[in-house]
Amino acid sequence: MRSARLLAIVGRNLKRSRTHFLLASIGIIVGIATFFFFLSLGLGVRNVVLGKIFPLDKLEVIPKSLDVALGPVMLPTGSDIIDDAMVAKIKEIPGVETVYPKMKLTVPAVATGGKSLMGADIRAELPADGIDPDLVVGELKPGFEFKDWDDPANAATPVACQKDKECADDMYCGPPPMTREAADDDGKGTKLPKNEEKVCRHYIPILVSNHILELYNGTLRRAHNFPKLNPDSVLGFKFDVEIGDSFMGGTKDERIFERAMMVGFSDKAIALGVTMPIGYTRRLNVAFGAEDDAQRYHSVIVKVPIKDDVARVAHGVEQLDLLVEDSGAEQAALLIAVFMMVFGAVSAVIVGIAAVNIMHVFFMLVYERQRDIGIMRAVGASRGDIGKIILGEAAALGLLAGIAGVGLALAAGSGFDSISANYVPDFPYKPTTYFEYPWWLFASALAYSVGFCVLGAFLPARRAARMEPARVLSGQ
Amino acid sequence: MIRVRGMRKSYRTGRVVNEVLHGVDLDIADGDMVSIVGPSGSGKSTLLHALGGLDRDYEGTIEVDGRDLHKLSDADLSDYRNRHVGFIFQAFNLLENMSCRDNVALPATFARGQDAPAKDKAYARAAELLTRVGLQDKILASPNTLSGGQKQRVAIARALFSRPKMMLCDEPTGNLDTKTGAAVVDLFRQLNAEDGITILIVTHDPRISALTHRTVRVEDGQLHENGETAALTKGDDADEDDAAEEADDDDDAQEASE
Numbered sequence: 001m002r003s004a005r006l007l008a009i010v011g012r013n014l015k016r017s018r019t020h021f022l023l024a025s026i027g028i029i030v031g032i033a034t035f036f037f038f039l040s041l042g043l044g045v046r047n048v049v050l051g052k053i054f055p056l057d058k059l060e061v062i063p064k065s066l067d068v069a070l071g072p073v074m075l076p077t078g079s080d081i082i083d084d085a086m087v088a089k090i091k092e093i094p095g096v097e098t099v100y101p102k103m104k105l106t107v108p109a110v111a112t113g114g115k116s117l118m119g120a121d122i123r124a125e126l127p128a129d130g131i132d133p134d135l136v137v138g139e140l141k142p143g144f145e146f147k148d149w150d151d152p153a154n155a156a157t158p159v160a161c162q163k164d165k166e167c168a169d170d171m172y173c174g175p176p177p178m179t180r181e182a183a184d185d186d187g188k189g190t191k192l193p194k195n196e197e198k199v200c201r202h203y204i205p206i207l208v209s210n211h212i213l214e215l216y217n218g219t220l221r222r223a224h225n226f227p228k229l230n231p232d233s234v235l236g237f238k239f240d241v242e243i244g245d246s247f248m249g250g251t252k253d254e255r256i257f258e259r260a261m262m263v264g265f266s267d268k269a270i271a272l273g274v275t276m277p278i279g280y281t282r283r284l285n286v287a288f289g290a291e292d293d294a295q296r297y298h299s300v301i302v303k304v305p306i307k308d309d310v311a312r313v314a315h316g317v318e319q320l321d322l323l324v325e326d327s328g329a330e331q332a333a334l335l336i337a338v339f340m341m342v343f344g345a346v347s348a349v350i351v352g353i354a355a356v357n358i359m360h361v362f363f364m365l366v367y368e369r370q371r372d373i374g375i376m377r378a379v380g381a382s383r384g385d386i387g388k389i390i391l392g393e394a395a396a397l398g399l400l401a402g403i404a405g406v407g408l409a410l411a412a413g414s415g416f417d418s419i420s421a422n423y424v425p426d427f428p429y430k431p432t433t434y435f436e437y438p439w440w441l442f443a444s445a446l447a448y449s450v451g452f453c454v455l456g457a458f459l460p461a462r463r464a465a466r467m468e469p470a471r472v473l474s475g476q
Numbered sequence: 477m478i479r480v481r482g483m484r485k486s487y488r489t490g491r492v493v494n495e496v497l498h499g500v501d502l503d504i505a506d507g508d509m510v511s512i513v514g515p516s517g518s519g520k521s522t523l524l525h526a527l528g529g530l531d532r533d534y535e536g537t538i539e540v541d542g543r544d545l546h547k548l549s550d551a552d553l554s555d556y557r558n559r560h561v562g563f564i565f566q567a568f569n570l571l572e573n574m575s576c577r578d579n580v581a582l583p584a585t586f587a588r589g590q591d592a593p594a595k596d597k598a599y600a601r602a603a604e605l606l607t608r609v610g611l612q613d614k615i616l617a618s619p620n621t622l623s624g625g626q627k628q629r630v631a632i633a634r635a636l637f638s639r640p641k642m643m644l645c646d647e648p649t650g651n652l653d654t655k656t657g658a659a660v661v662d663l664f665r666q667l668n669a670e671d672g673i674t675i676l677i678v679t680h681d682p683r684i685s686a687l688t689h690r691t692v693r694v695e696d697g698q699l700h701e702n703g704e705t706a707a708l709t710k711g712d713d714a715d716e717d718d719a720a721e722e723a724d725d726d727d728d729a730q731e732a733s734e
């Protein structure tokens with residue numbers, strides 16, 4: 001009740017001194033806008049970087065000396081290889097939810113195709129790896145499946161055919177799985193062999209990393225003047241794969257011809273290359289290599305659902321004499337944190353200077369209003385009441401300036417986003433918005449603004465409260 | 477009942493200490509009307525501010541209806557000013573950015589406890605008081621559109637808002653012409669006679685002090701009382717203590733010449 005009446009006085013005074021307050025609040029508005037703009041920018045960028053580019057909820061574990069085992073003395077310490085036993089050990093580490101072994105295709109492969117998408121066929125070396133299909137459960141668009149169709153353990157009985165038309169819509173007519181053909185003499189150009197024995201085959205389902213599409217759309221396509229691809233138009237894209245072939249010249253004298261189809265995008269896919277169900281890479285590696293290639297994993301993805309466990313799991317992995325691949329996430333997170341801290345400090349300086357300005361304005365106001373303050377004291381205002389009125393004005397000023405600052409930052413943010421959308425050329429991971437606005441950012445911006453205004457008005461309020469009313473009242 | 481004992485007040489300006497009141501005693505009975513006279517700078521306003529609880533930086537005691545003003549907390553002293561004292565100043569001291577009605581109702585803003593009036597009640601009382609002082613057509617006017625006499629009547633309405641037991645008036649007619657001043661003093665006499673409000677008026681005008689029951693003179697840091705007016709007070713209020721104490725004071729024949 002009483003505070004409501006004091007508040008009415010605060011409102012009256014705000015209105016009366018609005019010109020002073022408008023000038024005093026400019027600094028606060030700019031400071032709060034700086035704070036809000038750069039913090040929401042930092043959060044938004046962090047979202048893109050840590051959410052899409054370097055997801056933090058999983059680690060990739062690699063053997064210590066996978067690619068260095070070329071020295072004269074090769075000691076098979078066991079940590080060179082991640083095999084099924086090692087995978088089981090990793091799974092035991094507390095904090096680990098699941099582990100997904102990854103197996104690279106160690107045989108050269110070349111892909112041909114692309115006319116339907118880009119207007120011309122492209123022939124390219126195809127780095128590939130294989131992952132457990134369970135890793136991407138629920139990630140694919142309806143109608144697409146990431147599945148080991150040719151798994152000998154549960155493959156359907158083959159249906160003989162002569163032409164693609166004889167097979168189901170999403171199948172083709174080709175040689176049975178793992179059919180080896182003699183290599184062409186020229187070593188170039190894929191020629192499907194005229195094999196009389198053909199069966200209906202599923203395409204090898206292929207996942208591609210978001211990075212590839214981002215890289216393609218962001219930079220590569222413009223260099224080659226190719227059309228922009230959206231993810232949906234890429235899904236279902238089919239191409240030929242010739243395994244055992246390479247630009248470097250066929251290393252094997254036999255080839256396996258397959259067809260593959262893009263079924264989705266996933267951040268679990270290999271960064272540059274294609275990812276297929278692990279069964280395919282396992283069978284191909286064994287076919288062109290040795291029996292124990294069947295359990296030579298090149299890396300293991302370890303899912304750690306609770307972020308705080310990541311460090312502990314990383315430690316456990318090192319105990320097993322394995323390495324955690326550095327994804328760059330930590331450096332990125334640190335960089336963004338530093339960025340946010342720098343701009344937080346810049347805003348603190350601006351708001352701090354503004355608070356000093358507020359202090360001057362309030363000292364002046366208290367001086368100007370000393371007679372009014374005396375009158376209020378004479379009719380019953382206590383020192384505390386006077387202090388509360390002044391601080392109330394400061395708090396209200398802070399709230400209004402805070403709202404204005406946040407509004408300014410929001411406007412600047414949406415301007416920034418729209419300039420980026422309309423005038424900045426595409427680049428990898430170009431987001432639709434660079435900002436994130438969690439509720440606590442609004443709350444802390446307003447608290448920050450109110451806090452500094454109240455702090456600035458503290459000494460003037462104290463002076464006003466301690467002023468002796470008698471002298472001003474009897475002065476003429 | 478106001479009882480002042482051994483009150484000393486000094487002002488300090490830098491290193492210079494200037495004692496204005498050298499330990500004064502004063503008793504004022506309820507319902508009395510007293511004028512306070514004396515040369516400029518003698519300490520009349522100083523005394524009034526202390527009595528009204530606007531200044532607590534003095535030595536000695538001031539008791540009003542048994543409460544020692546010195547011992548009250550700032551909040552209680554504020555409540556005392558709010559409910560028991562009405563101040564009237566020479567400079568009117570109205571808030572220029574408020575209407576007359578808001579000025580008169582200002583004490584309601586700072587009232588404490590349950591008897592704080594709601595806004596509509598406060599406004600009704602303000603309108604009633606403005607009507608009483610003859611300003612019923614200026615209720616929503618801004619004070620700076622009023623004449624001096626009108627302003628002082630708004631100030632009187634404000635002083636009356638909380639139905640105080642006493643009004644402390646510091647040269648209330650100092651900025652008014654003789655006729656307007658006389659009307660204001662008439663209002664005080666009416667309030668004293670009809671409502672029984674104790675009235676203390678600081679004045680330089682002998683015609684005004686002549687209209688009060690008692691005249692206290694402040695000079696050289698001491699209070700002096702005119703025997704004649706003291707007798708009048710004694711007769712009216714039968715306050716023996718009062719008369720006995722002040723009988724020793726020198727009669728001041730020069731008072732009429734002020």
Ligand SMILES: Nc1ncnc2c1ncn2[C@@H]1O[C@H](COP(=O)(O)OP(=O)(O)OP(=O)(O)O)[C@@H](O)[C@H]1O
Pocket residue numbers: 471474487488489496514515516517518519520521522523
């Ligand atoms: N705030 C103050 N600081 C220092 N000295 C003061 C202060 N207020 C009053 N004085 C001094 O105290 C003395 C008494 O002042 P006071 O205002 O009580 O006089 P007064 O009798 O009311 O005079 P006047 O008739 O001119 O109003 C004066 O000498 C004055 O200069």
Ligand SMILES: [Mg+2]
Pocket residue numbers: 474520521522646
């Ligand atoms: Mg005076």
